[in-house]
Amino acid sequence: xxxxxxxxxxxxxxxxxxxxxxxxxxxxxLIADExxxxxxxxxxxxxxxxxxxVEGWRLVDLPHDFVIEGEFTPDAPLGNGSLAGxxxxxxxxxxxxxxxxxxxxxxxxxxxxxxxQVFCNGHFVGRHLSGYTSFGLDITEVCRFGGENAIAVEVDxxxxxxxxxEGGGIYRGVRLVTTDAVHVPQWGLAVTTGDASAPGETRVxxxxxxAGYRDVDATVRLEVLGPTGEPLVGDMFDTPVAAxxxxxxxxxxxxxNPRLWSVDQPTLHTLACTISVNGQPVDRIDxxxxxxxxxFDPAQGFFLNGEAMKLKGTCCHQDHGCVGVAVPPxxxxxxxxxxxxxxxxxxxxxxxxxxxxxLDACDRLGMLVMDELRVPGISPEHLEEAxxxxxxxxxxxxxxxxxLGNEEMQIQDDAIGFAILRRLHEVVKRxxxxxxxxxxxxxxxxxxxxxxxxxxLMVDVFxxxxxxxxxxxxxxxxxxxxxxxxxxxxxxxxxxxTRGLYALDGCALAPRWAxxxxxxxxxxxxxDGNWATPWGYTIEEMWRDCASRPFMAxxxxxTGFDYRGETSPYDWPAVITRYGLLxxxxxxxxxxxxxxxxxxxxxxxxxxxxxxxxxxQEGQPIRVRCYANAAEVELRLNGASLGxxxxxxxxxxxxxxxxxxxxxxxxxxxxxxxxxxxxxVWTAAAPAGVEVTTEWEGEIVIAHAxxxxxxxxVCPESHDTVEFDVPAGLELLGVGNxxxxxxxxxRGVRTRRAYHGxxxxxxxxxxxxxxxxxxxxxxxxxx
Numbered sequence: 001x002x003x004x005x006x007x008x009x010x011x012x013x014x015x016x017x018x019x020x021x022x023x024x025x026x027x028x029x030l031i032a033d034e035x036x037x038x039x040x041x042x043x044x045x046x047x048x049x050x051x052x053x054v055e056g057w058r059l060v061d062l063p064h065d066f067v068i069e070g071e072f073t074p075d076a077p078l079g080n081g082s083l084a085g086x087x088x089x090x091x092x093x094x095x096x097x098x099x100x101x102x103x104x105x106x107x108x109x110x111x112x113x114x115x116x117q118v119f120c121n122g123h124f125v126g127r128h129l130s131g132y133t134s135f136g137l138d139i140t141e142v143c144r145f146g147g148e149n150a151i152a153v154e155v156d157x158x159x160x161x162x163x164x165x166e167g168g169g170i171y172r173g174v175r176l177v178t179t180d181a182v183h184v185p186q187w188g189l190a191v192t193t194g195d196a197s198a199p200g201e202t203r204v205x206x207x208x209x210x211a212g213y214r215d216v217d218a219t220v221r222l223e224v225l226g227p228t229g230e231p232l233v234g235d236m237f238d239t240p241v242a243a244x245x246x247x248x249x250x251x252x253x254x255x256x257n258p259r260l261w262s263v264d265q266p267t268l269h270t271l272a273c274t275i276s277v278n279g280q281p282v283d284r285i286d287x288x289x290x291x292x293x294x295x296f297d298p299a300q301g302f303f304l305n306g307e308a309m310k311l312k313g314t315c316c317h318q319d320h321g322c323v324g325v326a327v328p329p330x331x332x333x334x335x336x337x338x339x340x341x342x343x344x345x346x347x348x349x350x351x352x353x354x355x356x357x358x359l360d361a362c363d364r365l366g367m368l369v370m371d372e373l374r375v376p377g378i379s380p381e382h383l384e385e386a387x388x389x390x391x392x393x394x395x396x397x398x399x400x401x402x403x404l405g406n407e408e409m410q411i412q413d414d415a416i417g418f419a420i421l422r423r424l425h426e427v428v429k430r431x432x433x434x435x436x437x438x439x440x441x442x443x444x445x446x447x448x449x450x451x452x453x454x455x456x457l458m459v460d461v462f463x464x465x466x467x468x469x470x471x472x473x474x475x476x477x478x479x480x481x482x483x484x485x486x487x488x489x490x491x492x493x494x495x496x497x498t499r500g501l502y503a504l505d506g507c508a509l510a511p512r513w514a515x516x517x518x519x520x521x522x523x524x525x526x527x528d529g530n531w532a533t534p535w536g537y538t539i540e541e542m543w544r545d546c547a548s549r550p551f552m553a554x555x556x557x558x559t560g561f562d563y564r565g566e567t568s569p570y571d572w573p574a575v576i577t578r579y580g581l582l583x584x585x586x587x588x589x590x591x592x593x594x595x596x597x598x599x600x601x602x603x604x605x606x607x608x609x610x611x612x613x614x615x616x617q618e619g620q621p622i623r624v625r626c627y628a629n630a631a632e633v634e635l636r637l638n639g640a641s642l643g644x645x646x647x648x649x650x651x652x653x654x655x656x657x658x659x660x661x662x663x664x665x666x667x668x669x670x671x672x673x674x675x676x677x678x679x680x681v682w683t684a685a686a687p688a689g690v691e692v693t694t695e696w697e698g699e700i701v702i703a704h705a706x707x708x709x710x711x712x713x714v715c716p717e718s719h720d721t722v723e724f725d726v727p728a729g730l731e732l733l734g735v736g737n738x739x740x741x742x743x744x745x746x747r748g749v750r751t752r753r754a755y756h757g758x759x760x761x762x763x764x765x766x767x768x769x770x771x772x773x774x775x776x777x778x779x780x781x782x783x
Contacts, residue, residue, distance in 0.1 A: 002183065002283050007107065007174040008062035012054050012091040015066055018154070022046050022053035038124075042142075046091060047119035047152035049144075054091050062174055064090075065167040067157060068324030072743040074572040081165040081564030082575045085157040090170050091150060098146035103178045104211050105143055107151065108136040108186060110356050111172035113325065115156040121149055131161055132352040132374050133385045134392055136177075136186040140211075161374055162351060164317060164577070165564030167325035172355050180282035181212035182241065182275060187391040191271045191289040192434040196306060199293055200255040202233075206273055207248050210241040216277050217241075224253055225270040225286075232269075260305050261290030261397040263345045266366035268397070288363065290397025296436060296461050296486035298479075302553040304368075310546060311368065311554020312599045313346035314339060314581065315491055317563035318355065321585045322734025322746035322762055324564075329357035330698030331762070336361045337697070338586045339560055343599025348372060348440075348490065348556045351406040353389045362398035369396070370438065370490070370556065372403035376411070376420050386424055390431040399435065402428045403490070406440040407465060413448045418455040425459060436460035440490035442535075444468055446477055453482070461553065463490030466535040467545075479551050489546055489555035494536020496568075496578040497529040499589045499738055500716055500756025502610050507741045510571040525578050527609060528625065529591040531569065539591050543598060544650050557581060557595070562738065576740040583738030585760045586702075597629040598650055604676035605629055606668040611716035612681040614659045621656040628653075630668025630676055638662040644669070685709035687718045690777045701730060701763040703775045707754045714757045721780040723751045724761040729769030733762045751780060 014022075023037070025045045037044050045051060067083050070076075076084040096105075107118070114131030117124065121144065126137040143149055157168025177186075185207055194201025208218050218241050223234040232255045241247045259267045268288045275283040294304045302311050319325045320335060327335075332355060339347065346368035349358070353374065362369050371393055373386055386404075393399050404424045411417025425437050441448055442465035449462055462485050467474050478487060498505070504524050525531040529539055536558075546555040562580035576584055581592040588596075593607035606628040614622055626633050628647050635642040635655055645653050647668075657664070661683040668677045688710040695702045707718035726732045734747045737755035744752060752759045763775070 001180070001281060002285070003178045005176040005178070007092065007094075007176045010092065011060050011062060011064070011170070012057035013060045013064070013066065014057045014089045015086055017087055018046055018089050019053060022051060025051050025053055042122035044119045044122045044124065044152070046089060047150050048122045049093055049148040049150040051091075051150070057089075057091070060090075063171045063326035063328060064169045065171045065324035065326035067168040068322075068326070069747050071745075072575055077160070077565075078567060078571060079163045079565045080160060082572060083165065083564070085159070085166075085168050087154070087156050087158065088169055090153045090155070093148055093150045094176070095148055096143055096145045100178055101145040102181070103140075104138060104181055104183065105140045106136045106138050106177045106179070106186065108134070108175050108177055109170065109172070110134045110174070112153065112155055112170050113157050113166055113168050114161065115159065117154045119152045119154075129381050130374060130385055131157075131166060133388050134172075134353075134356065135388070164566040165319050165324070167319065169326070171324070171326040173329070173357065180277075182208065182210050182216055182218055182277050183283040184273060184275060184285050185209045185246070187388070189271070189273055189285050189287050189395070190391070191287055191395045192432070193289070193291045193293070195293045196295075198254065199260065199291055199305075200258045202253040202255070202271070203250065204253065204271060204273075205248065205250050207246055208239060208241050208275060209246045210243055213243050215240065215242050218247070219276040219279075220249060221274040221276070222251060222253065223272040223274075224255060225272055227259060227267050227269060229270070258291040261292040262305055263366040263368060266290070266364060266397075268363060287395055289395050290363065292397050294400055296488075296553050298482075298484050298486045299551050301550055302488075309345070310552075311346045311488060311556070312344055312595070313348055313368075313370070313554055313556035314344050314560030315348045315350040315556050315558050316560040317350060318352075318358075319563050319584075320561065321736035321738075321760060324746070327355065328700055328764065329355075329360070330700040332358045333361040333365060334695065334697040334700065334702060335561070335586060336365050336367050338582060338588075340365065340367065342581065342588065342592050342596040344560065344595075346370065346554065346556070347560065348403065350491070350559070353385070353393075356392065359393060359396045359398060363396055367398055368400050369398045370401040370403050371399045372440075373405055373424070376405040376408060376424055378420055378423055383427060386427050387431065390428055394432045394435070401461065402432070402435055402437050403463070404428070404437055404439045404459065406491075407442040409443060412439070412441055412443075413451055415455065418452060418457045421459070422457050425457070438463040438488070438490060440465050442466060442491070446474065449478065449482065449485075453485075458485075461486045461488055463488055465491040466494055467537070475545065475549060475552060479549075486553055487551060488553040491558050492545070492555045493532075493539060493542040493557045494579075495529050495532040495539055495542075495591070496525045497527055497531075497589050497591045498525050498578050498740060499527060499583045499587055500611070501525070501527050505741060507570050507574050509569050525569065527590045533568065539594050540651055543595065547598070547650060561586065562740070567740070570740075573741045573743065575743065576738075578740055585736045585738040587738055587758055587760075593627040594652060597627045601629050604668060606633065606666050606677040606679045608664065608666040608679045608681055612661075612664045612683050613717055615661075617659045618661070619658050622659045624655040624657045624664070626653045626666045628666070628668045628677070631671040632669045634667045634669070636665040636667065682713045684713040684715045685711065687715045687720050687779060690722055690779055692775050692777050694773075694775055696771055699765040701765060701773070701775070703761040703763065703777070705754070705759050705761070705777045707757045707779065716757045718754050718757045721751055721753050722759050722777050723780050725776045726750060726763070727773045727775060729766050730763040730773060730775075731766060733764055735759065735761045
C-alpha cells in the first residue's frame with residue numbers, strides 16, 4: 001500500500017558551485033581536473049551515499065530559502081530585494097528497507113527555485129525549469145534496497161522569473177512516496193462537483209498506472225465520505241491495465257443535499273479511492289474536496305452557492321517576514337487568517353502557481369482563489385506548466401479561476417499573443433471545464449478587449465488591472481460595449497503606505513519617481529496611504545469603484561502583504577515594497593482598517609490614526625482620521641467632546657485637532673444613538689519594557705513583541721532593539737519588523753529593532769514542545 005514519508009529534514013546544504021573534491025570523489029574516467037559527470041551512467045559523485053566531502057556541509061531542514069540568508073547590498077538587483085541569487089546544492093541521505101523491493105518510489109517536490117537538476121545514487125533522474133510548478137520523479141530503478149541512498153538537487157537561482165523577490169532553494173515541501181507497481185500516479189485523481197441543478201453530482205476521473213511487466217485486471221473502489229468520515233455513496237468497477245501503461249476511467253456519483261463549501265462554512269468531504277489486484281488492496285488515496293457551485297453573471301456579478309457576493313480580494317506574493325519564500329504550511333494558514341480578519345474572501349496568487357499548502361489552507365479556512373500561471377507560452381515547458389497546474393489544483397474547492405497571465409504587454413494586443421492565450425485557454429478548459437479562465441489585462445484595456453474579442457480570444461471573465469489608460473473610458477464603458485462578458489478588477493488600488501510612519505524615514509525618493517503625476521505629498525510614503533502610482537488611486541476610490549457597480553464581480557487589491565523588491569517609489573536603501581494592506585510581518589497597516597470597516601459592515605469597527613505622540617507640537621493642528629462603519633463618530637480629547645460627525649458611506653472622516661498630550665478617543669454610534677465600538681490612542685512615556693503575545697498555528701509560533709512604557713502603553717515611535725528568548729522545545733526560524741529599509745539579518749539572530757514599537761519572532765515547535773510555552777523578550781540596553 002501507499003506510504004508517504006516526509007522528506008524535509010536533515011539535508012546537507014552548500015551555497016555556490018560544488019567543490020571539486022565533492023565532484024571528484026569516486027568519480028570514474030576522471031581526466032585531469034574534469035569531472036566527467038555525463039560520460040558514464042552513475043558517475044555523479046555528489047549524489048552518492050557516503051561522500052565524505054558532502055558530510056561536512058551544513059544541515060538544514062526544508063522548506064529552505066538560502067537567498068534570504070545573504071546580506072543586503074546595492075550591488076544586488078533592487079527587484080530581488082537587494083539580495084543576490086546564486087547556485088546551491090542540497091543532498092539528503094536516506095535508508096530503504098529490503099521490504100520495499102518491488103515497490104515504486106517517487107520523490108515529489110512542491111517547488112524548487114529554480115532550474116534544478118536532480119540526481120540519485122550517482123544517476124541523473126530529472127530536471128525542472130520553473131521555480132513555481134510542482135513535479136515528481138520516479139527513482140525506483142536507481143535505488144538500493146536494504147542500504148543507504150542519497151539524492152542531490154542542484155539549483156540555479158541566478159535568473160529571475162518575476163520582478164520581485166523570488167528567493168532560492170528547495171523552498172516548498174518534499175516527500176518520498178512508495179507505492180505498488182499498480183497505483184494512482186501523482187495528480188491522477190480528479191474530483192469536480194455539479195452546478196446549481198445538481199450540487200451533489202461528483203464527477204471522478206481516476207488514472208491507474210501499471211509500472212510492472214505483466215498485464216493486470218485492477219478493481220477500483222470509489223467512496224464519498226462526509227465531513228466526519230461517514231460513507232455517503234460508492235461505486236466499484238474493474239479495468240484492465242496493460243504492462244507499462246495506464247488506464248483512465250471517469251465515473252459520476254451523486255448525493256442528495258450535500259453540505260456546501262463556502263467562505264463562512266468551508267465544509268470538506270473526502271473521495272476515497274482504493275485500487276485492488278487479485279482481491280488485494282494495493283493503493284489508496286483520500287482526496288479532500290468540497291461541494292459548491294458558482295457563476296459569474298455579466299450583469300449581477302459573482303454568485304457562490306446561489307448567493308450574490310462581492311469578491312473582496314487581494315493579490316499576494318509568497319514571501320513572508322524572516323522566512324523569505326520558505327513559508328511553512330502552518331504559516332500559510334496564519335497569513336490567510338490575517339486576510340480574513342480584515343474581510344478578505346479571495347486571493348490572487350500573483351503572479352505564479354502557489355504552494356499547494358496555501359491552497360490546502362484556503363480550503364480549510366474558506367478563501368476563494370484565482371490561481372495564476374507565471375507566464376503564457378506554447379513551448380513544451382509552458383504547456384506542461386499549465387497542465388501540471390490544473391491537474392494539481394483542480395480538486396481544491398477554493399479555486400474558482402485559472403488566470404492565464406498578467407500584464408503581458410508584448411502580446412496582449414497582438415495576433416501572436418491572442419493565439420498563445422487561446423491555446424492556453426483550450427488546454428485549461430479541456431482539463432477542467434468546471435472552472436473559468438481569466439487574464440489580467442492592463443494598459444489601454446478598454447480597446448485591447450475589443451481587439452481580443454474580434455480575434456476570437458474570449459477568456460470567460462475579463463480581468464482589468466487598474467483603470468484603463470484611456471481615462472474617459474472605463475468600467476462602465478466596458479459593460480456598455482460588452483454586456484454579455486463578466487468582469488472583475490483583477491488588480492486594483494496601486495497605492496502604498498508605511499505602517500506607523502508620519503515623518504520622513506531617511507529613504508529618498510528615486511529621481512525617476514519624483515516627476516509630476518504622482519499623488520499628493522511626494523516627500524515620503526506615509527501611513528495615511530498618501531501615495532499611488534500613476535495608474536493607481538486611493539483606497540476609497542478603489543472600493544467605491546467595485547461596490548457601486550453590480551456588474552463588477554469583485555476586486556483584487558494590490559497587495560495583501562508587503563513583499564521584498566519592487567520598492568517604488570524608492571531605490572536603495574529600500575528593500576521592501578509598501579503596496580501591502582499588511583506589512584511584511586503581517587501587521588495591519590492603518591489603511592487596512594478602511595477595508596475592515598466596509599468589507600465587514602455587519603461587525604462594528606472604529607479605528608483612529610495617527611498615534612498621539614507629538615512632543616514639541618503642542619497646540620499645533622494634527623490631522624486625525626477615522627475609519628469606521630458606524631452611523632456617527634464622536635471624537636474626544638482627554639474626555640472633552642470635539643463633536644460628532646456622520647460617517648459617509650464607503651468613506652472616512654478627517655479632523656484637524658490641536659495637539660494636547662493625553663487620550664484621544666473615537667466613539668462609534670449606530671443610527672439609534674447607541675455606542676457600538678470605540679478606539680483609543682494614548683500619549684506614551686519613555687520605553688520601559690517589552691510585552692510579548694503569542695499565536696500558535698499548528699507547529700508554528702508567532703511571537704509579537706510590543707515596546708511599552710511603564711503603564712503598558714505601546715511606544716509608537718520606539719525603534720529600540722528587542723532580544724527574544726528561545727524556549728526549550730522551540731526552534732527560532734527568524735526575526736522581523738516590517739521596516740521597508742531595514743538591512744538587519746532575518747536569520748541566525750535573536751535580536752531585532754522594533755519598527756514603530758513592534759517586531760516579531762517566528763518559531764517552529766519541536767516534537768517535545770508544549771503549546772503553553774512562554775516566550776519572553778527584553779529591551780537591549782545600548783552599549
